[in-house]
Amino acid sequence: MFKRTLTASCVALLALGTATACSSSSSSKSSASGASVPKVSLMVGGIDKQIYLPYQLAQNLGFYKKYGVDVTLSTESDGGVGAEDAMASGQVDMAGAWYNHTIDFQAKGKAVEDIVQLSGAPGERVMCTNGSNVHSAADFKGKTVGVTDLGSGTDTLTKLLAAQKGLKTSDYSRIGVGAGSTAVAALQNGKTACVMTTQPTVTALEKKNIAYSAIDLATTAGAQAALGGSWPAAGVLARTDWVNSHKDAAQKVVDALVATMHWINTHSAADIANNLPASFVSNTLVTKDDYITALNQDKGQFLPDGIMPAGGPKTSLATEVLVGNATSSINLGTTFTNDFAIAANKLEGFTTTTTPADSNG
Numbered sequence: 001m002f003k004r005t006l007t008a009s010c011v012a013l014l015a016l017g018t019a020t021a022c023s024s025s026s027s028s029k030s031s032a033s034g035a036s037v038p039k040v041s042l043m044v045g046g047i048d049k050q051i052y053l054p055y056q057l058a059q060n061l062g063f064y065k066k067y068g069v070d071v072t073l074s075t076e077s078d079g080g081v082g083a084e085d086a087m088a089s090g091q092v093d094m095a096g097a098w099y100n101h102t103i104d105f106q107a108k109g110k111a112v113e114d115i116v117q118l119s120g121a122p123g124e125r126v127m128c129t130n131g132s133n134v135h136s137a138a139d140f141k142g143k144t145v146g147v148t149d150l151g152s153g154t155d156t157l158t159k160l161l162a163a164q165k166g167l168k169t170s171d172y173s174r175i176g177v178g179a180g181s182t183a184v185a186a187l188q189n190g191k192t193a194c195v196m197t198t199q200p201t202v203t204a205l206e207k208k209n210i211a212y213s214a215i216d217l218a219t220t221a222g223a224q225a226a227l228g229g230s231w232p233a234a235g236v237l238a239r240t241d242w243v244n245s246h247k248d249a250a251q252k253v254v255d256a257l258v259a260t261m262h263w264i265n266t267h268s269a270a271d272i273a274n275n276l277p278a279s280f281v282s283n284t285l286v287t288k289d290d291y292i293t294a295l296n297q298d299k300g301q302f303l304p305d306g307i308m309p310a311g312g313p314k315t316s317l318a319t320e321v322l323v324g325n326a327t328s329s330i331n332l333g334t335t336f337t338n339d340f341a342i343a344a345n346k347l348e349g350f351t352t353t354t355t356p357a358d359s360n361g
Contacts, residue, residue, distance in 0.1 A: 038248060042071055042072070042092065045098075050200060054118050064253070096237075098233045099336065102237060103332075114335060115237075116258065116344075117234075122223060124198055125216055126161070128214040129193055140167060141171045141172055160319045177195055181284065200286040219298060230309035232316060261306055305341065
C-alpha cells in the first residue's frame with residue numbers, strides 16, 4: 001500500500017531522434033483490432049532532463065501503446081514557448097511540467113489541472129561557483145542567480161528561497177540561462193554566481209569542478225527541509241475543458257505513466273538509463289556512468305504511484321503567495337485530481353490511500 005494532441009500547429013518531436021510533426025488534438029487512429037486509438041500530443045519542459053525522464057521512458061518501454069494511446073512527445077526549446085504555455089494556448093494537449101503552474105494559471109483566470117503527479121520534489125540544486133561563498137539563499141544578496149527562464153518554476157523557487165531569508169528581488173539579480181551547456185557557460189563565463197539546475201548538469205558541473213551544490217531541492221527529503229513540506233513538481237498538466245472532453249485519452253496516458261512509475265520504483269538506475277535514448281545519458285556533458293550515478297543520487301524524487309503528496313498543493317500555494325504569483329483564495333481542489341491515478345493503480349493491482357484534496361475551506 002502506498003501512502004500517499006497536438007492542435008493544427010507543429011512542434012519538434014523527439015523520439016531517439018528529431019522530426020517535425022503536425023496533428024490534431026481530436027484525432028485518433030484505428031488499432032489492428034479496429035478499435036479507435038486516441039492520439040495525444042505532450043510537450044515536456046526539457047525532455048532530456050532527469051526530472052522529466054518518465055515521459056520518454058514510458059514511450060521506450062512501449063507503455064503508451066500497451067495502454068491504448070498514441071502519444072506524440074516533443075520538448076520545449078531554449079527561448080521558445082514553455083511547455084505549460086503551449087498547452088494552455090492549445091498548441092499541444094498536455095504538458096510535462098511542474099504542478100505550481102496550475103496555481104499560476106488559476107490566478108490568471110485559466111482552468112488547468114494536474115492529472116498525474118510524477119515527483120514530490122523539484123529535482124533541482126542551486127549550483128554555485130567555487131569562491132562565491134554561497135551557502136544559503138541569504139548569500140544571494142548582491143549576486144546574479146541563473147534560472148531556466150524568467151517566470152519559470154526555477155525562477156519561482158529562487159524567489160521563494162530568497163524571500164525565506166528576508167531578501168527582496170531588488171537585493172539580487174535573476175537571469176535566464178536555460179539548461180545544460182548554456183547553464184554551464186553562464187557559470188564559467190562569470191555571468192552568474194549560481195544557477196538552479198538539474199541532473200545531469202549538476203554532475204557535469206561537479207565533475208568539471210566548476211560549481212558545488214549550495215542548496216539541495218533534488219530529493220523529497222531535501223525539498224521538505226528547504227521548502228517546509230512536499231513540493232510536487234513534475235506532472236502532466238492539461239486544460240480542464242480538454243480533460244473533461246477527453247477522459248478516455250487522459251486515463252490511458254495516466255495508465256501508462258503510473259505503470260512507468262512503478263517500473264522506476266522496482267528497477268535500478270542502470271536499468272532506467274539502458275531504456276532511455278543514448279543521447280540523453282551520454283553526451284558532451286556527462287558519460288553514461290555519470291548519468292547513472294546522478295540518478296542513483298536523486299531517484300528518490302520520483303513517486304511510485306502518481307498520487308499527489310498529501311499537503312503538497314498547500315506547500316506549493318504558499319510558495320506562489322510568498323513570491324506574489326497568487327493569493328490564498330486559490331481553490332486548490334480544482335488544480336489537480338487523483339481520480340485518474342487511483343484508477344490506474346487499481347488497473348495495476350495496487351491499492352492507494354489518499355487524503356482529501358487540499359482546499360482552502
